[in-house]
Amino acid sequence: MHYLDNSATTKPFKEVIELMGRVMEHTYANPASLHGLGFKAEKIVENARHLIAKELNAIPSEIVFTSGGTEANNLAIQGVAKAYQNRGRHIITTKIEHDSVYEVFRDLEKQGYSVTYLSVNESGEISLEELQASLTDKTILVSIMHVNNETGSIQSLEEIGQLLSSFPKLFFHVDAVQSFAKLPIDVNKMKIDLLSLSAHKFHGPKGIGALYLKKNKLIQPLLIGGGQEQGFRSGTLAVPLIVGMGKALEIASNNRDVFYQQAKYWKKDLLFVLSNLNGIVLNGAKGVPYILNFSCPGIKSEVLVRALEEKRLYVSSKSACSSKKETPSRVLLAMGKKRTEAISGIRISMGMLTTLQDIEACSQAISNVIPTLQQWIKV
Ligand SMILES: Cc1ncc(COP(=O)(O)O)c(C=O)c1O
Known part of the structure; x- marks a missing residue:
């Protein structure tokens, strides 16, 4: 998991x-x-x-x-x-x-x-x-x-x-x-x-x-x-x-610096993986290294979250409290994103217990799942 x-x-x-x-x-x-x-x-x-x-x-x-x-x-x-x-x-x-x-x-x-x-x-x-x-x-x-x-x-x-x-x-x-x-x-x-x-x-x-x-x-x-x-x-x-x-x-304050540096590398790796996929829109990539948000227009967040879960990867659509509401993200809309982007936002967020294996599994899952779903939409 x-x-x-x-x-x-x-x-x-x-x-x-x-x-x-x-x-x-x-x-x-x-x-x-x-x-x-x-x-x-x-x-x-x-x-x-x-x-x-x-x-x-x-x-x-x-x-x-x-x-x-x-x-x-x-x-x-x-x-x-x-x-x-x-x-x-x-x-x-x-x-x-x-x-x-x-x-x-x-x-x-x-x-x-x-x-x-x-x-x-x-x-x-x-x-x-x-x-x-x-x-x-x-x-x-x-x-x-x-x-x-x-x-x-x-x-x-x-x-x-x-x-x-x-x-x-x-x-x-x-x-x-x-x-x-x-x-x-x-x-x-x-x-x-x-x-x-x-x-x-x-x-x-x-x-x-x-x-x-x-x-x-x-x-x-x-x-x-x-x-x-x-x-x-x-x-x-x-x-x-x-x-x-x-x-x-x-414990967190003792680990903070290592975590921050580590998350920076991992975010860079994940951004690289995303840059090799078609049709991905990054949302606010300049922010903290431990949160990454992207949209995959055409694939609703809920669909991608469930498909990634099949690969035992747990990520989010938007804020946990509002993720069950099937509405576009208010935050992404405020950032000037289109509606299709605001209903397809995915958040990947790391913590101090995140491992390299988690990041590798994430890279693999998104590179497999996203093109497959995009293919289905086209058919
Ligand atoms: C920015 C922000 N503020 C407030 C809260 C609410 O905190 P709590 O879950 O402790 O009520 C959250 C929780 O997701 C949050 O992300």
């Missing part, structure tokens, strides 16, 4: 699974409890918080644990929109965000907020000029993703942060779910106020993530309850998941 769908989710590292099992068995107390076992649970949670903060060049009290990227995005966007609506009701995002950002903006639009959806060029990058021209004295939030989950396109956070820093009243939120633990992120240098991350994208467990929330910045919580996480996210902390996320980060 060759798993190349790591942008949808990753296989947890063995060490993560083992550690989580031990924590569930031995450190099951509530970290808010005053007894020794509670203190032990709190200590390991704080260790994970410290690791995440260090990765972002933040301080531990700026990390709020959530149930994953979707919740972190919702907390950031709704939290700012609700808390500062009296300051202004204009919010900005891009046309290529993950649904957990995009649909929240659409919902806020229905509630009367005015939304600017920034366009992207054919490489999937926003224009700083368009961003600058969109800003008004009523803008309270700008939410821009770091790495796109479908195409791997990257936004230049440092330049965006620099531009937004002349508007101290607005919040800059980044969905870093596809980049955290893989690319370096410095929230101070990039002048970020809020940042979302999710453990299952870097070989941690599903159902856990975090929101970085800059010190002294206040937002409205989504959940009301026991006031955990400084009141920003009530609910008993998921100790085994949090500890698993910390462990995954530790």
Whole structure:
């Protein structure tokens, strides 16, 4: 089996699974409890918080644990929109965000907020000029993703942060779910106020993530309850998941450089294989090395995904959450792709457990399957 769908989710590292099992068995107390076992649970949670903060060049009290990227995005966007609506009701995002950002903006639009959806060029990058021209004295939030989950396109956070820093009243939120633990992120240098991350994208467990929330910045919580996480996210902390996320980060950051270089070579190899096939359109090939997206006009994504699965190769059509909807990819359309290209997008995504055998099997499968399907269409 060759798993190349790591942008949808990753296989947890063995060490993560083992550690989580031990924590569930031995450190099951509530970290808010005053007894020794509670203190032990709190200590390991704080260790994970410290690791995440260090990765972002933040301080531990700026990390709020959530149930994953979707919740972190919702907390950031709704939290700012609700808390500062009296300051202004204009919010900005891009046309290529993950649904957990995009649909929240659409919902806020229905509630009367005015939304600017920034366009992207054919490489999937926003224009700083368009961003600058969109800003008004009523803008309270700008939410821009770091790495796109479908195409791997990257936004230049440092330049965006620099531009937004002349508007101290607005919040800059980044969905870093596809980049955290893989690319370096410095929230101070990039002048970020809020940042979302999710453990299952870097070989941690599903159902856990975090929101970085800059010190002294206040937002409205989504959940009301026991006031955990400084009141920003009530609910008993998921100790085994949090500890698993910390462990995954530790391993991922040790492997990051090797992974990045390796993925670069592998992406080049795969692009070479694709360049030898007829009728392939590359989508945003300039992005991160661990995500590659191409279209094969005439062959619907679903058909190619299933045909590749027959060869025991697991890849994706678009974002995992929307891949079951038979609609063209909103992201590819925003990049100026034709409809036939936007309904035939295929994403190959590597992780830190990807092997050379996976890449070789992938090269072989796509070189066999695509020409065969193209032949059938012609007949
Ligand atoms: C860019 C991006 N943001 C947010 C999410 C949602 O994260 P989670 O699955 O942890 O809710 C995903 C998941 O695919 C993603 O790729």
